[in-house]
Every structure is written in C-alpha cells, then in structure tokens.
Amino acid sequence: MKGQKSAATGPHVLRRMNVEAVLAALRGVEGRTARVADLAALTGLSRPAVTRALTELKDCGLVEFTSAAGTQQLGRPAQQVRFRAGAGYVAGIDIGPHSVLVMIADLSGKVLASHRATVHPGTAGPGLFALVRSALTTAADAADVPLAQLWAVSTGTPGIVDRERGEVLLAPSIRDWAGLPAVALLRDWLHCPVSIDNDVNLAVLAERLHGTGEGPEPEGGAAPAGGTGSDCLVLVHWGRRIGTGIVIDGRPYRGNSAAAGELGFIDLACGPDGPAGSRPADGMGPFEQLVGADAIHRLALEAGAPVGEAKDIAPLFAAARAGDATAVAVVEQVAARFARGLAALLLVLDPGRVVIGGGVSRAGEVLLRPVRRHLESRTLVPVTVEASALGERAVALGAVRHALELAEERVTAAFAPKESAP
Amino acid sequence: MKGQKSAATGPHVLRRMNVEAVLAALRGVEGRTARVADLAALTGLSRPAVTRALTELKDCGLVEFTSAAGTQQLGRPAQQVRFRAGAGYVAGIDIGPHSVLVMIADLSGKVLASHRATVHPGTAGPGLFALVRSALTTAADAADVPLAQLWAVSTGTPGIVDRERGEVLLAPSIRDWAGLPAVALLRDWLHCPVSIDNDVNLAVLAERLHGTGEGPEPEGGAAPAGGTGSDCLVLVHWGRRIGTGIVIDGRPYRGNSAAAGELGFIDLACGPDGPAGSRPADGMGPFEQLVGADAIHRLALEAGAPVGEAKDIAPLFAAARAGDATAVAVVEQVAARFARGLAALLLVLDPGRVVIGGGVSRAGEVLLRPVRRHLESRTLVPVTVEASALGERAVALGAVRHALELAEERVTAAFAPKESAP
Numbered sequence: 095m096k097g098q099k100s101a102a103t104g105p106h107v108l109r110r111m112n113v114e115a116v117l118a119a120l121r122g123v124e125g126r127t128a129r130v131a132d133l134a135a136l137t138g139l140s141r142p143a144v145t146r147a148l149t150e151l152k153d154c155g156l157v158e159f160t161s162a163a164g165t166q167q168l169g170r171p172a173q174q175v176r177f178r179a180g181a182g183y184v185a186g187i188d189i190g191p192h193s194v195l196v197m198i199a200d201l202s203g204k205v206l207a208s209h210r211a212t213v214h215p216g217t218a219g220p221g222l223f224a225l226v227r228s229a230l231t232t233a234a235d236a237a238d239v240p241l242a243q244l245w246a247v248s249t250g251t252p253g254i255v256d257r258e259r260g261e262v263l264l265a266p267s268i269r270d271w272a273g274l275p276a277v278a279l280l281r282d283w284l285h286c287p288v289s290i291d292n293d294v295n296l297a298v299l300a301e302r303l304h305g306t307g308e309g310p311e312p313e314g315g316a317a318p319a320g321g322t323g324s325d326c327l328v329l330v331h332w333g334r335r336i337g338t339g340i341v342i343d344g345r346p347y348r349g350n351s352a353a354a355g356e357l358g359f360i361d362l363a364c365g366p367d368g369p370a371g372s373r374p375a376d377g378m379g380p381f382e383q384l385v386g387a388d389a390i391h392r393l394a395l396e397a398g399a400p401v402g403e404a405k406d407i408a409p410l411f412a413a414a415r416a417g418d419a420t421a422v423a424v425v426e427q428v429a430a431r432f433a434r435g436l437a438a439l440l441l442v443l444d445p446g447r448v449v450i451g452g453g454v455s456r457a458g459e460v461l462l463r464p465v466r467r468h469l470e471s472r473t474l475v476p477v478t479v480e481a482s483a484l485g486e487r488a489v490a491l492g493a494v495r496h497a498l499e500l501a502e503e504r505v506t507a508a509f510a511p512k513e514s515a516p
Numbered sequence: 517m518k519g520q521k522s523a524a525t526g527p528h529v530l531r532r533m534n535v536e537a538v539l540a541a542l543r544g545v546e547g548r549t550a551r552v553a554d555l556a557a558l559t560g561l562s563r564p565a566v567t568r569a570l571t572e573l574k575d576c577g578l579v580e581f582t583s584a585a586g587t588q589q590l591g592r593p594a595q596q597v598r599f600r601a602g603a604g605y606v607a608g609i610d611i612g613p614h615s616v617l618v619m620i621a622d623l624s625g626k627v628l629a630s631h632r633a634t635v636h637p638g639t640a641g642p643g644l645f646a647l648v649r650s651a652l653t654t655a656a657d658a659a660d661v662p663l664a665q666l667w668a669v670s671t672g673t674p675g676i677v678d679r680e681r682g683e684v685l686l687a688p689s690i691r692d693w694a695g696l697p698a699v700a701l702l703r704d705w706l707h708c709p710v711s712i713d714n715d716v717n718l719a720v721l722a723e724r725l726h727g728t729g730e731g732p733e734p735e736g737g738a739a740p741a742g743g744t745g746s747d748c749l750v751l752v753h754w755g756r757r758i759g760t761g762i763v764i765d766g767r768p769y770r771g772n773s774a775a776a777g778e779l780g781f782i783d784l785a786c787g788p789d790g791p792a793g794s795r796p797a798d799g800m801g802p803f804e805q806l807v808g809a810d811a812i813h814r815l816a817l818e819a820g821a822p823v824g825e826a827k828d829i830a831p832l833f834a835a836a837r838a839g840d841a842t843a844v845a846v847v848e849q850v851a852a853r854f855a856r857g858l859a860a861l862l863l864v865l866d867p868g869r870v871v872i873g874g875g876v877s878r879a880g881e882v883l884l885r886p887v888r889r890h891l892e893s894r895t896l897v898p899v900t901v902e903a904s905a906l907g908e909r910a911v912a913l914g915a916v917r918h919a920l921e922l923a924e925e926r927v928t929a930a931f932a933p934k935e936s937a938p
Contacts, residue, residue, distance in 0.1 A: 254896070264896075324769055324776070338864075342764060345748055349866025351897035354746070356863040359896060364807050365787055366853055370893040383787055431788055438860045441778040442760075444771025471792040474676070474686075474781060475773035 109146075111333050112139055113506050116147040120157065126177035126202065127160070148175055154505055155181040157202070167411075179204065182245035184501050185233070186493025188293060189226055189251040189276075191267040195227045195490045198237035201245070203498055207237035209491065219270035223279065242498070244286050245501035247495040249276070250293035252335065254353050263352075266377030267335065287500045294355070294451075295346045296492030298329035298339030300484055301449045303495065326445040328389030330357065330436065334387040335378070336340070338439065358382040360435050383458035385431040387454055390424075399424045411457035425457075426464055440473050451482035520522050531568075534561055535928050538569040539599075542579065548599035549582070555597070570597055576927055577603040578623070588905065601626065604667035606923050607655070608915030610715060611648055611673040611698075613689040615914045619650045620659035623667070625920055629659035630912065641692035645701065668922035670915040671698070672715035676775050682712050684773075687759065688799030709922045716777065716873075717768045718749035718914030720761030720904055723871045725917065748867040750903070752779065753856065755874035756809040757800070760861065780804040782857050807853040809876055813848075821846045833879035847879075848886055855890030863896050873904035904931065 119136040120128055130148065134141045151157040152175075160174050181201035188195040192214070197208040211229040213222060226249075234241055253265030260277025282289040326347075329339040338355035339428065340347040348354055359379030362372055371380050383389060391405045399421040400409040413421035440448070450462065458481055466479050480490055541558040542550055544637050552570070556563045573579040574597075582596050601624035610617040612635070619630040633651040635644060648671075652712025656663055675687030675694065702710040748769075751761040760777035764771040770776050781801030785793055806813060813827045821843040822831040835843035858870070872884065880903055888901050904910055 129688060324771055326772055342769070347764070349746055349897075350868025350899075351866055353897040354864065354866040356866075356896055359863050359894075360860045361856060361894060362784065363788055366785055367849060368857075370856075370890070434783060434788075434792075438782045439864050441781050442776065442861050442864045444773055444776040444778075446772025449730055468792070472781075472783060474778055475771075475775040477772075 110506050112137075112143050113147045113150055114502070115139065116144055117151060117156065117502065117506070118399055119247070120175065120177045121202065129174055151505075156505060170484065176454060177202070182501060183234075183237070183239045183243050184494060184497035185230060185244055185247045186296075186490045186495070186497050187226060187230065187247065187249040188296075188489035188493060189222065190293065190489075191251055191252065194222070194225050194229045195487070196226075196233040197487075197490045197494050198233050199494045200238055200499065201498065203494060205491075205494065206239065207233050208231035208487075209236060217268075218273040219268065219272075219276075222268060222271060223274060223276055226276070226280075227283070241284060244284055245504060246286055246497040247280060247284060247288045248497035249280070249288070249290045249295070250296035250489045250493050251290060252293055252337075254291055254351075255292050256352065257289065257291055257348075260288070262290070264377075287504055289305050289496065289500060290513050291346070291493075291496065292337075292339070292348070292352070293489045294329060294331045294337050294339035295348060296339070296452060296496060297331070297482075297484070297488035298327060298449075298492065299346065299495050300488045300492035301328045301329050301451070301482060302341050302344075304484055304491075309466070326443055327447050327449065328355075328439065328443060328445045329451055329488070330439075331452040332386075332432070332450055332454040334382070336382045336386055336435075336452075340443065340445075357435060357439055358386070360438055362431070362438075366501065381435045385428060385435065390428050393427060394421070394424050397424045407454070408456070411460050415460045421513065425461055429461060429464035430468045433465050433472060435467055436465070437472035440469070440477055444475060447478045447480075449480055449482050451485065451488055455481045464473045532928050534559075534565050535569045535572055536924070537561065538566055539573060539578065539924065539928070542597065542599045543624065548871065549596050549612065550603065550610070551596050573927075581659050604663045604923060605659070605665050606916060606919035607652060607657075607666055607669045608631065608718075608912045608917070608919050609648060609652065609669065609671040610718075610911035610915060611644065611671055612715065612911075613674065616644070616647050616651045617909070618648075618655035619912045619916050620655050620661050621907075621916045621920070622922065623923065625916060627913075627916065628661065629655050630909075631655035631658060633902065638691075641690065641694075641696040641698075644690060644693060645696060645698055647786060648698070649700075649705070653760060663706060666706055667926060668708055668919040669702060669706060669710045670919035670922060671702070671710070671712045672718035672911045672915050673712060674759075676773075677712055677714050678774065679711065679713055679770075682710070684712065686799075709926055711913075711918065711922060712759070713768070714759075714770070714774070715753035715911045716753045716759045716761035716763070717770060718918060719753070719873060719904075719906070719910035720749060720763050720871075720914065721768065721917050722910045723751050723873070723904060724749045724763050724766075726913075728907055746866075748865055749869050749871070750777075750861065750862075750865060750867045751871045751873055751910070753874040754854070754872055754876040756804070757803045758808055758857075758874075762865065762867075767911060777861075779857060779861050780808070782860055784856055784860075785853070785855070803857045807850060807857065812850050815849060816843070816846050819846045829876070830878070833882050835899075837882045847883055851886035852890050855887050855894060858887070858892035862899055866897060869900045869902075871902055871904050873907065873910055877903045878907070881890055 101312060115137045116133055120126060121135050130141055130144050133144045151438050156178055157175050158178055160176055179200040182201055184199050186197045193210050195210045197205050199205045209229050209232045211225050251262055252267050254263045256263050262272045265271045277288050277290045293468055325343050327341045331337045337360035338357050340355050358381050361380040363380050363384055387407060390407050391401055394401045394410045397420055400407045400408060402415045410421050410424060414425040462479060484491055537559045541555050542548060552563055552566050555566045570579055580598050580600055581856040582598055601622040604623055606621055608619045615632050615634050617632045620628045621627045631651050631654045633647050673684060674689050676685045678685050685820055686692045687693045691788050699712045703933055747765050748764045753759045758780035760779050762777050780803050785802050785806055809829060810827060812829050814825055816823045816832045819842055822835045823829060824831045832843050832846060836847040884901060884903060906913060
C-alpha cells in the first residue's frame, strides 16, 4: 500500500490533485462562484497553487473569471471565478429489458432532458442497441445538446458486466445482449469515453447521494454511524429478478469477478440437507424463484388474493393495505421469506442502511413494515430499511453521476503528463 | 471525496506522506539497506525530499546511516541508510476462551518470542485479563524486550468489538469479558497505543499477507484477478463458532456496527416459510448450530461414525480419510451444509479467495474437497477455497501486523503538526 502511495507524491500528480481539489471545491460552493482566497481556504492550498489550477481549468473552458458584482472594494473589483456547468454535457443511460431511459445533464449534474423508449417484447441485442442510439439522439435534441458536446456517457444494464472490456458477460433477461460490443460501438459513434456497468451498481450511487440529505453533490458522502464503522449502503433491486448494488466507502463494490451482490441466487428453498436446485432456462436464482415478483404473483393466485392482469401484483398490496385478510397473509409470507434472505446479506455486510428498489418496492410500507419486523429476529445489529425514493430513475441518475466522474477524469488527466518508467 | 483529498495536499501532510513512503520503500528493500538514490527511484521523490525524510527518521531512531562496505568508489564511500528493526518492538495478542497467545516482534515484523498460556475453564473477564498481563510479561522476557520498549500492542478477541472505545460489546464465549475496559487497563500499564479488534478480523490480515507468496511484507498486496475487480479475501473461522474476517482492498472490512461477516447467524435450518429459530443461552447462531464443531460431533454420534473424547471430531475425519463409509457419509453431509451457507456469503461478496481456519479446518482436504464440489452448483463464478496455512497462529500474527501499523502511525504522526482549523 505504502509503495503505491509513494508513487502518488510526484509533482505532476500533485498538480493534477490540485486541479481536482480546486474543481471539487468550486463545484461545492453555493452558486459555483468563488474568489481565489475562498478556494485557497477551502482546499488548504496556497493562493499561487489555486491560481495555477484555475488557469488550467480556464484553458479547457471549465471555469471563467468574472468581476464580483456589488462587492467592489477600494480600487479594483474583486475577481471571482465561476464553474461553467455548460462547458460540456454527459449522458446517463439505463438499458433494461423493458425500456431504455436516457438522461442528458450538464457538468454540474443538472438533468436538462430525459427520454424513455419502450423495448418491445422479443427485442434482441442489435435491436436494443439501435433503440439506445435513437433514444440518446432524441434526448440530446430535447436538451438542445449536440452529440459532439457529450464529454462522457455511462450506461447501466442488468447482468454481469466486464467493465474493462466494455462487454456484458451474462444477461439472462435480454436476448443476444451478452457479448455485443455495445460500448465500442457507442465510442466509435460518439468519440468520447463510454462505460458500461451493472444497472444496480449505478442505481446505488444515486441512492447514496440522494439519501444523505446533503443536496445534489455531498462531497465526502455520508459519514458512517458513530464514525468507527465502514460506510456501506446496499440497494436491493426487488422485481422479477433480485440483485443488489453495494457501495463501500463511497466506491462501488463489485467483487473479484464483478459478481458481488447476487442475492437472487441465495438458496433458502429447502431444509438443512436439501439438494441444490437445478437452474431453470430463464436463469432465475433460488431466491428469485422464492420471492421475486413472479413468485409473489403465484403465491397470491394460490391463496386466492387479488392480482391484476399481466402478472400485476399491485392489487395484492392494495388489498392488504385495505385490510383484506387473505392479502395480508400473503404479504406476511412474502415479507418473511424476503427478510430471511435479506438477513443473510445483512449478516455478511452489516451495511447500516438498505434501500429497496425495483417494482415490488412500490408496495411501500404495507410490505416493508413486516419485512423490518421479521429482520429483527434474524439480525444482530440495527439496520435502516427504506423504499427507494428515486424509483425507476435511479439507474439513469447513477449513470449521470458516473459519467460526470468520467468527464472529470478526462479533464484532469489532460493536465498530467504520462507517467515515465522509473 | 474530492473535498477530503484536497485537504491532504498541504505541505505538512505531504511531509508525512514522504516519510511514510521512504519508510515503506526502505522496509521493502532486500536487507533493509539502501542508498538515497535507490530510495528516490523507488518512491519517485526528489533526492532532497528523501534526505529530509531520512533525517527525520534518523532523529527518532528508525534509520541509521552507514558506509557501504565493499562498494567504495573513487573518493569517498557511498553512504547507505539502514532500517533499524530493533529501534522498538510490538506485541500481538490473541485472547481466546481457551488460550492466550502473545507474540513479540521487532519493527520489521520478525517474531522474536511467543508464549501461549492456557485459560482454565470457568475463567471470567478479570482473571483472563490477569492472564494476558502475565503472558505478555513472560513473552517479553523471553524476547529480552523491556515492556517500556513496546511501541504498540494489538489484541484480538472473539465477539463484536467497539474499537474506538476499546471495549468488547458482545462475547458469548468468555464470561464477563464484554464491558471490561481491557484496552484502557493495558494502556495505563504499558503507556503505548493499544488496540482491540475481533480476532478473525486480525487473522485475515495475516492470511492475506501469507497467501500472496511475496514474502513477509508484500507492500501493495495481492493484485485482484484480471485487474478489474475488487481485491477481497475472506477468512472463515470454522470451529464451535463460525465467523468470518473480511479484507477489502487491503483494509479490514467491519461493517457499520462492527458486525460484518457473521456467517454463523445465517439461517438455513428450515424450509422457505420456517420461523426464525430462538437464540439458545450460549448465543450460538443458526448456522453454528447446523454445522459448527458441536453439530458435527452430534451428526457423527447419531450416524455411528467414530468420534473422540471431549467432543473431538478428528477421529471422524481420520476414518473418512481411511474410506470408512459411515464417516464419509457424515463428512459429505457436513460439507453440503457448510457449502450452502458459505455460498450465501460468496454470492454477496464474490471474494475470489476464501481461507478456512478454525479447528474444523484441520480436517483438510477430506473435508474441503466435497465443500468445493458442493459450492460449484451454488455459486456463479469460480472461487479458490483453501485451508489456513497459519492455523492457530493467525490471530496473533495478524495482531503483530496491526501493531506495526499502530507503531508506524505514531512515528509518522510525530512529523505532522496538528491540523489547524481553517
């Protein structure tokens, strides 16, 4: 560890760190406008160092110098510097089996336009990619942003993703999506950095920022309870499939093979000596088969509780909310099953806070209240369980957040010469 | 995050980082002896910066300047600098329900002496603390190290630990141990930094360094497979109790309430809709009741497989190794149960590598082979499962490692002035 740290102390790395620090400080200031002295105080850097960093940021259009209105002092006006949120733009894209959601944002993270396109049943990989292209074009048009002004694009998709190679390795819910070089195709088209990640991994980034209550850009993030533990947030996607996104100390935790958080495959289906279940053709895991949206629909049908058409389970939760005894019993069963699997994850990670997203989470408190009750007897320490406030926008919002990081990396990397071999 | 980074670029922080970098580089060099030019190349720092750092390290006795023997050049001998491993000492202590193991090491991490004291059944907190004191005194005497020369002491103990307050919050296996201010008492006695941590959290630090095959001090640690994933190692303690220590990117992962890795409480005891089991008086979790050492002993007894006195399960594994059909069947059942619970942890963390320690792991391959086979059908990506090579020394070795960090922090902190308020 120390060996790595030492390599990070050379003058060119320091210069890049200073640019990043000044940029972060400026973006964190109310109105994104500040004086050099303010930025020096915020960053702990000397005024000449701040000025050097600002000059570099000005050269690439990210900041502009202005005269402070109304603060004129004896002699000349105090010079201010302003972050130019409109110097460039980013796109965050949620590519799912049912719809594609594109958001266009400026460099402050403000979403200027979004567009959701429906994926028709049976759409395969290449058709999906064409839909992504057209949805991105539509959203950029709506935001009045030429595609050439996109500084970075981040995409999220279900399945296991090789981020380095920009490929989807396993995506049972979208036909012929795995193996398609979607990132390479987007890069060739857009000529900017493009990344792909598991959708829940991106959604949890957005949930983490949202949940802190510190506004849109809480630099530093949420402090862990008591200050002694690890800062961990888990987002559970609870729909037909069940998966989780994990953020540890502000960084996505993906595991050794990008397969962390696969709660849907935990096996609680039988007694202590039961065999491992066989994998069905649709690749659903044991926990998904036990308590995913389809399983809830089946349990409700079997019990004679209300359900809607096309496997809609909203009527079940509405009936439970209204006090229907059969529906309440089914919800109780669902909550008990879900809590047992979630408890396994909580016992391993002790995250302190869990956000539940996905279609099932729209049931809200009628479902989450019994989940919390069942968790009490199955966990060792308290945990906060809440429904996602971002809902179906979480993946695209997390993608925007990640695209902003990509854009910033590109900018600050421009100030650092290539590392020479020792 | 950027806001924090910016605060780390002031000149005093840089000075401390340089001292740390030079110290780490010097400790990593063969023979722990190097020239200023070597250290400049290794750290990427300028020669004047290296010399400044070395002067500070010399002032506190950590390095000494020597003339390089046999390398005399025209004129004067090339000056070398040597890390003084004997400038101070540390102690690592494993405080368990059955024994206390103390190791005394020099600042290079070399263990000079160790002493194991037996904890008599029924020993309560205060008696255990007295035993720790006497074992530490005995080990230090054996190493010829006066207690006043201990720079730091790290202790590991079962249970959930509040590291900040230095207290054990929950330790079902040792009577009256929770709540005892052991760390404060040790600090008052020794006048040096003393820490306490969960024992498996320390053991995993030692396993991680051992497993890399890069010698005793692999700075930088093991690279994750493929370079794209997270670097995560899990150590499972499999004895009467079952717990895990987790290291992510080189740092212990403890969770929000220091309760991460509690595999022993995962509930696989019943079918999908079974109730949560009641907690027995000894605080054993559902998975511990299912497949801990006591459960294995009971399963063997019930099946008529060989066991020894005092719940010794070694005869079971010996018989299985010799091909006894009944013993093989019991081991198969144990492996299947264990794999099902371990799979839950693997699906959440995707660690790539798992080390199995604790008494049950001494069974070796006759047990681990079927565990691996059962994991195959229950996990999504490959994982390496191996028995601990450090065995019962792992906790104390990990404590030594952590004590070295504490000692180094104390040294380098001495070079950094107190942070002033902005």
